[in-house]
Amino acid sequence: MSKSNFTRRGVLKTGAVAGAGLALPTYLNAASHGFTNAPTGGTVTLGFNVPQTGPYADEGADELRAYELAVEHLNGGGDGGMLNTFSSKVLEGNGILGKKVEYVTGDTQTKSDAARASAKSMIEKDGAVMITGGSSSGVAIAVQGLCQEAGVIFMAGLTHSNDTTGKDKKANGFRHFFNGYMSGAALAPVLANLYGNDRKAYHLTADYTWGWTQQESIAASTEALGWETVNDVRTPLAATDFSSYIAPVLNSGADVLVLNHYGGNMVNSLTNAVQFGLREKQVNGKNFEIVVPLFSRLMARGAGENIKGILGSTNWHWSLQDEGSKAFVKSFGTKYGFPPSQAAHTCYVQTLLYADAVARAGSFNPCAVAEALEGYEFDGLGNGPTLYRAEDHQCFKDVLVVKGKENPTSEFDLLEVVEVTPRAQVEYAPDHPMFAGGSLGSCNPGA
């Protein structure tokens, strides 16, 4: 016969151990919501990771303004901006899925390491369910990789490298901005029209993923029209003085200088080139020309007089007259007193697109959001009808070819649109050689 003695101490001990054992799974709840950082309360946190210092700080500051505006509009504040012109009407100005939108910001310093650290702290500490921003492709690719591992959505900001949606594409990453290939495809015919088919081009290229792929794209599309690429010189991103790179251009026999530079880099290299008198020169019996394939108003402002007459391409410009652009320029202008840049535009649109995808999917789960974005056709966000292609998470839309204005009417009216290149002309196959070599992998919800 078994003898059971229930002592008070024994019961308490057993009870405590059993209780702890039962409670353990509820405490160790890493995987309790099915995906990383599932928003639980009445709010949802987005992470805005932009360069606040370094060569792209101007763009970063403008991106941050756009994000703040987008959050205001999503939460029902302001005049609603592009929410009113967006072809999808599921966003009602009550946050996302009824949750109020909050945000955290960080500084990428335009360094991959710092950007990843900042994004990680947003994900791990602040519980951000989506990371967006960045003004450099190197950073965008690094952060996109991080978001893929962590299981959150990455809505790329300004990144123009082919690799972002090419060999480094990720299932959790999405890009609205156009890319180097599209710039080349849009720009080359205009260049050939204006400057002729027998030009010799000299490239100065920022030495990282964006510079490499843009140079490759521009060289390929201009060579297809009869141009010759004389030389391609790589310059460090941190460089501030380009005189030593400009001097050899004079003796190279080239008659076009292509500056594959962006932000502060481009302002400095263009200024140096103009100081060396390149624009007044005659080479091979033709006027020497300078081309800046990726242009923005912020850069035009930085370069001042030097920008006049110089050709480039851009994702969006505030002088566009469609309803979406007008609504966005109006609400941005009302809030900040000046028109938005293309960086601001793409960041604002990306935030809206994310919110809309969540609302359509009915869930913050990254896999559901990705599915809602893939192959999504929309309109009314300033670029005409646009497609988020499912194969590589790249947006396809019209590309603007712009020129520095000869007679600006205000300090913001620096660029004029030369041509709107239709979407069909800049489209390419997902397995185009310039984009081959990567794979999306599968969507990662984390946790």
Next chain:
Amino acid sequence: MFGLDSKDSKLLLIVAVLALAAPFILNPFPAGSELAQFNAGYPDLMQRFVIFGIFAIGFNILFGLTGYLSFGHAAFLGVGSYSAVWMFKLLSMNVIPAIILSVIVAGLFSLLIGYVSLRRSGIYFSILTLAFAQMSFNLAYSVLTPITNGETGLQLTLDDPRVLGQTATADGSIPVTNLFGLEMRSTYELVLGAWNFQFNAGYYLSAVIMLASFYMAIRIFRSPFGLMLRAVKTNQTRLNYTGMNSRPYTLAAFVVSGMYAGLAGGLMASMDPLAGAERMQWTASGEVVLMTILGGAGTLLGPVLGAGFIKYFENIFSKINDNVLHGWFAFLPDGMEDLLVTIVHPFVGKGWHLTLGLLFMMVVIFLPGGLIEGGQRLGKLLRRKSAKQDDEDANKSASTAAE
């Protein structure tokens, strides 16, 4: 304990307890409260604390003991990171081979640089190391792009061979770094009321390695070898006159501290498999000098404190934006609120460098021995006060007894 005297064992124990309980200690404020902004107990930052702690401990073996100020230690950290990532790309995602290789490669690299640089001392040595580090940075940035992937940084891809592991997981994503299957990123969350504590596998691995490095550093500090290094710092000329050749000793110290840096680099890559050239930039080398001086050069605990201090500022203060400031001062009338936000604004967010610079100046001016000296002074003050109290008590009782 482990061949340490009682004072050192106590120090090691304190560091061990601090490191293991860090998720609690660094998260003093409930999640969701206004002060949660200042919580540092999330995996990424805790990992940074201990990894940069290792880096600074190693740097201190060179700078604190021999007085040779190297301005190029980030190069070894960078080399360590690159070797670790290559190991992840080619061999497997297990962190052990990656860390071992990063230590070996950094050791060899520091042997090479140390052999050349240590022919000079003082400022010339510093300049030489700076030049070498800057050279490595520029090489990584441009010429060595096939190995380092330049500005973009070396990253894992889906088509890396990984001969001992798997190229891609079953669901088509890149495998994650692990220690024999234990994923470095796996985190357990402990929710206790309003608090939310995170226990991360990668952090604990780094913390254990940091404790081992700390123990090694104590042994070196207390060994005859360490004494020799101190002699180099005190008066190298005199040492040479006694017939001693101090070069092998300084070179050994240089290589050891280079290996520490490589270990830190390898660990960094193990926590987050990416290596960027900016890890080797001179600012990164300067940062470890700052950490060591801020904490207290030549002390055991100082560099670790300094590393924590700087990383805290970099990650916490840089994230305070105007929005957060307005939240803090919202209780004030509008005019006052805007005024206060305007005053505080330059010191937080992207202005965190300014705050750190001011604090650094104050530490150097008022506490030349670093934060450790601050702690000692505070301790002394308290002890003196209690000693005085004891004296008075004793006097009082003596006088009572006499009556």
